[in-house]
Amino acid sequence: MRVKLSLIALCLVMVAMLAACSGEAEKADEKADVETGEVAPAAKLVLGVAGAHSGDLASYGLPTVNAAKLVAAKINAAGGVNGAMVEVVAQDDQCKPELATNAATKMLSDDVKIVLGHICSGATKAAMPIYLDGKIVVMSPSATNPPLTQSGEYPNFFRTIAPDDAQAALEVEFAKSLGLKNIAIIHDKGDYGKGFASFCKQFIEADADIQVALFEGVTPGAVDYSAVVQKIKGSGADGVIFGGYHPEASKVVTGMRKKGLEVPFLSDDGVKDDTFIKVAGKYAEGVYATGPMDFSSNPLYQEAIAAHKAEFGADPGPFFPEAYSAALALLKAVENAGSTNYDKVIEALHTKKVDTPVGNIKFDARGDAEGVGFAIYQVQDGKYVEIK
Structure with a gap:
């Protein structure tokens, strides 16, 4: 009996040692992932989405959340990015700088590596130092303030819209x-x-x-x-x-x-929004506004709009094509880089083209998408119409 009990005890000790070794190996793998910025096979890849998701300017930010969800669903259905399933995690800043810094800090603490947003230039400017320090790559569909790219301060900032x-x-x-x-x-x-x-x-x-x-x-x-x-x-x-x-x-x-x-x-383009027409009513008639170029003849643009209508039962709001394009560009860059490594993702954005609703794009040395621009629109019979 004593021999049998000794054998049982020995087996239990060996099981415990194997479990400990396995746990240490997993911890070592996790540590390596953190240090290199790599996404392990079959892991999840978080796409952060920051912007005005409530408040007066939510009509600008919510289309970006919808765009991210649609892109994530499409990519996940095709197997994900480098074997990782994309998860969309949103942070609301209401286009307020003080809330934008909170959103950026939360992204950093959650170890998010790529962020779609922010929407407003002031909020973006406030959040960028946090993203830069944390080596997080950011792409906005709508922040048009020129110094965001032209100052050279933020090599991790990109946008799918032309500057002001x-x-x-x-x-x-x-x-x-x-x-x-x-x-x-x-x-x-x-x-x-x-x-x-x-x-x-x-x-x-x-x-x-x-x-x-x-x-x-x-x-x-x-x-x-x-x-x-x-x-x-x-x-x-x-x-x-x-x-x-x-x-x-x-x-x-x-x-x-x-x-x-x-x-x-x-x-x-901050006024080229149906909300302006609803609020101003009859006084909106005849107003002119600049806005992103019309890419409605692009098949990917048409596909994105159709997907939004099918999923959400309505036309998308402003900056949706630019947001959809930014989500595609970020996730494709991770795929091309083979990881979420900061330097590799940035290099991929500058060197590898990606097909998007706003064209086949890559980003110049400053971070601006090549080939995008603006057009003039006018409110006619309650709708914005492009002036040719």
């Missing part, structure tokens, strides 16, 4: 084509709105045929903009360019029209 200087140049040229000579430039004081407005001012001041009648900021969220409307009227402006988002734009144009100020109102 290109948008502003198009806007000023279009204003000239309308015969405008004396333009009031209004902005919301933010990184995006004021940045766009400042570029418009710069391009106008460099042109002898057109001048700035007024350059004025408004406070986002204010109930009444009658003071700035009065300044526009007093300036003798024959047109208005607005830099910012739809909540403020709708109030400004409504105030202008109610005061009988019928001069052309031009704005940016």
